[in-house]
Amino acid sequence: MLARVLGVAEAGLANGIEVGIGDDAAVLQGTTRRLVWTIDEQVEGTHFRRDLASWRSIGWRSTMAAASDLAAMGAKPWCALAALVLPDDVDDHALEAIAHGQRDAASAIHASVVGGNLSRGPTLSIATTWLGTCERAVTRSGARPGDGVWMAGALGLAAAGLRALETGRGLDARFADAIRAWREPRALIAEGLAMAGIANAAVDVSDGLASDAAHVAEASQAQIVLFEAALAEDPALATVAAWLDATPLDLALHGGEDYAIVATSPSPIPGFRRIGEVRPGEGLRIEGPLGGRALEPRGFDHFAPR
Amino acid sequence: MLARVLGVAEAGLANGIEVGIGDDAAVLQGTTRRLVWTIDEQVEGTHFRRDLASWRSIGWRSTMAAASDLAAMGAKPWCALAALVLPDDVDDHALEAIAHGQRDAASAIHASVVGGNLSRGPTLSIATTWLGTCERAVTRSGARPGDGVWMAGALGLAAAGLRALETGRGLDARFADAIRAWREPRALIAEGLAMAGIANAAVDVSDGLASDAAHVAEASQAQIVLFEAALAEDPALATVAAWLDATPLDLALHGGEDYAIVATSPSPIPGFRRIGEVRPGEGLRIEGPLGGRALEPRGFDHFAPR
Numbered sequence: 001m002l003a004r005v006l007g008v009a010e011a012g013l014a015n016g017i018e019v020g021i022g023d024d025a026a027v028l029q030g031t032t033r034r035l036v037w038t039i040d041e042q043v044e045g046t047h048f049r050r051d052l053a054s055w056r057s058i059g060w061r062s063t064m065a066a067a068s069d070l071a072a073m074g075a076k077p078w079c080a081l082a083a084l085v086l087p088d089d090v091d092d093h094a095l096e097a098i099a100h101g102q103r104d105a106a107s108a109i110h111a112s113v114v115g116g117n118l119s120r121g122p123t124l125s126i127a128t129t130w131l132g133t134c135e136r137a138v139t140r141s142g143a144r145p146g147d148g149v150w151m152a153g154a155l156g157l158a159a160a161g162l163r164a165l166e167t168g169r170g171l172d173a174r175f176a177d178a179i180r181a182w183r184e185p186r187a188l189i190a191e192g193l194a195m196a197g198i199a200n201a202a203v204d205v206s207d208g209l210a211s212d213a214a215h216v217a218e219a220s221q222a223q224i225v226l227f228e229a230a231l232a233e234d235p236a237l238a239t240v241a242a243w244l245d246a247t248p249l250d251l252a253l254h255g256g257e258d259y260a261i262v263a264t265s266p267s268p269i270p271g272f273r274r275i276g277e278v279r280p281g282e283g284l285r286i287e288g289p290l291g292g293r294a295l296e297p298r299g300f301d302h303f304a305p306r
Numbered sequence: 307m308l309a310r311v312l313g314v315a316e317a318g319l320a321n322g323i324e325v326g327i328g329d330d331a332a333v334l335q336g337t338t339r340r341l342v343w344t345i346d347e348q349v350e351g352t353h354f355r356r357d358l359a360s361w362r363s364i365g366w367r368s369t370m371a372a373a374s375d376l377a378a379m380g381a382k383p384w385c386a387l388a389a390l391v392l393p394d395d396v397d398d399h400a401l402e403a404i405a406h407g408q409r410d411a412a413s414a415i416h417a418s419v420v421g422g423n424l425s426r427g428p429t430l431s432i433a434t435t436w437l438g439t440c441e442r443a444v445t446r447s448g449a450r451p452g453d454g455v456w457m458a459g460a461l462g463l464a465a466a467g468l469r470a471l472e473t474g475r476g477l478d479a480r481f482a483d484a485i486r487a488w489r490e491p492r493a494l495i496a497e498g499l500a501m502a503g504i505a506n507a508a509v510d511v512s513d514g515l516a517s518d519a520a521h522v523a524e525a526s527q528a529q530i531v532l533f534e535a536a537l538a539e540d541p542a543l544a545t546v547a548a549w550l551d552a553t554p555l556d557l558a559l560h561g562g563e564d565y566a567i568v569a570t571s572p573s574p575i576p577g578f579r580r581i582g583e584v585r586p587g588e589g590l591r592i593e594g595p596l597g598g599r600a601l602e603p604r605g606f607d608h609f610a611p612r
Contacts, residue, residue, distance in 0.1 A: 018443070025443075036333055038387070043426075122429050125431060127433035
């Protein structure tokens with residue numbers, strides 16, 4: 001069944017992939033490059049609701065969310081496996097659409113889904129594991145005082161899109177970009193590769209900037225300082241925030257599922273803009289025109305009451 | 307959290323593992339050997355019930371079930387990642403015990419869990435992805451007429467153990483071996499490695515021999531003939547079957563979660579016994595003293611009414 005649904009086209013069986021879907025396991029050629037390997041899971045009710053996203057979007061989002069971990073390590077995606085748990089009310093048509101979204105997402109980052117596993121269970125979930133390759137992986141622990149903090153991608157837009165959907169404004173054209181950011185996120189693979197030779201540390205912003213930047217500070221035993229002006233400057237975000245009665249800064253710091261990349265580096269990174277700096281010390285601070293303050297690393301609760 | 311719980315000991319960060327738990331992804335050294343890669347998921351209510359297995363056993367079983375796919379390909383386990391979905395009533399103590407089972411299972415096959423992901427959700431599940439390596443992978447599609455069908459491991463014992471537990475006989479010493487087979491299965495890694503240079507095709511028996519042997523027949527476009535006498539000859543199985551009002555043959559053919567390995571080869575495989583042969587044609591047959599018959603590839607329903 002999965003073989004038919006997720007089935008790799010014969011064209012997919014290139015790129016070092018010797019055996020794809022349909023056997024006990026996938027078989028890949030060896031490589032002298034480093035392997036970067038991650039697993040991520042999206043669960044209905046926690047990460048998505050089927051009334052807010054199409055089946056295709058559910059497949060796409062789960063695949064991209066997992067691939068974003070590769071981007072943050074500076075790795076090139078190679079291939080993915082997925083394990084789906086399907087309740088009885090997810091029919092073949094829905095499964096086909098989910099798999100379509102998975103294939104399209106993998107294909108958009110020049111990689112492929114090579115296998116998987118189907119189980120029955122009461123809650124719909126999609127676990128995705130990605131293998132990527134790199135010469136040198138960028139971890140969370142390499143930030144050094146004196147580094148700039150650099151970011152690629154948009155912050156807060158996906159959270160705004162989700163909030164628009166939750167409040168019944170899915171058809172409101174003003175939120176189209178924000179809703180697209182939530183329904184069809186992109187892992188910033190090219191940006192991650194651009195960063196790989198330059199950055200000292202990096203993380204992807206999946207749980208909110210405040211939460212994810214704090215991980216870098218902790219792993220690197222350094223202080224991360226964010227510049228308020230740099231975070232709130234996105235005019236698109238300012239506009240949707242106003243429509244949602246939110247502040248751009250709150251969306252930028254505590255929104256989630258952006259899949260932006262935050263990196264630290266002593267020199268500029270092509271495609272990244274500067275949003276802060278690394279100092280001796282610990283924890284996270286934000287500095288603005290009214291002074292600075294410590295920032296709690298509060299994460300993103302996908303469907304928490306707001 | 308997961309870093310603390312699943313945390314790889316420093317000793318684990320050898321064996322080509324450069325970055326383990328706690329970053330966006332694991333980083334492994336490249337290898338010129340082939341990579342064998344699988345994902346499997348165990349879901350509460352479908353693959354296990356927490357009233358029938360300890361937390362540690364739930365972690366162990368999920369890790370071994372996934373590793374069995376490596377054994378069936380003739381691969382050596384390298385390392386694993388796991389994604390856990392935890393309902394609110396699975397507390398830190400339970401998570402610790404699950405992770406303990408995962409670590410012990412990986413360690414029993416000389417490999418390690420190097421990372422993972424935790425989500426909240428209404429249904430407990432554990433997705434495990436394994437990477438292994440090999441010189442040559444044994445697939446399902448290489449069976450040739452004239453090959454013998456060879457098996458390593460026991461059939462039916464795990465299904466008997468589950469049935470004993472479901473019928474309230476968990477403390478009955480007569481079922482101790484069968485219950486252990488269900489609660490603490492072993493992936494037959496050494497047997498898989500022994501087979502790797504010899505076998506034309508192989509599969510692991512996780513859904514029941516009838517179902518899994520049929521996969522080999524289909525993938526290889528050949529007929530698999532099983533010898534009834536060879537399947538029903540296990541005296542331990544005959545005894546527990548009698549206590550359960552089941553036939554040894556039914557348990558052997560349609561029991562599941564055995565993680566035995568069935569391979570086809572023109573010559574004997576050390577540690578395997580002969581249970582059949584490959585003929586031209588298609589599908590699955592069983593032959594016994596009363597003649598032969600086609601066999602339906604009916605799979606194992608974990609908690610189906612019997």
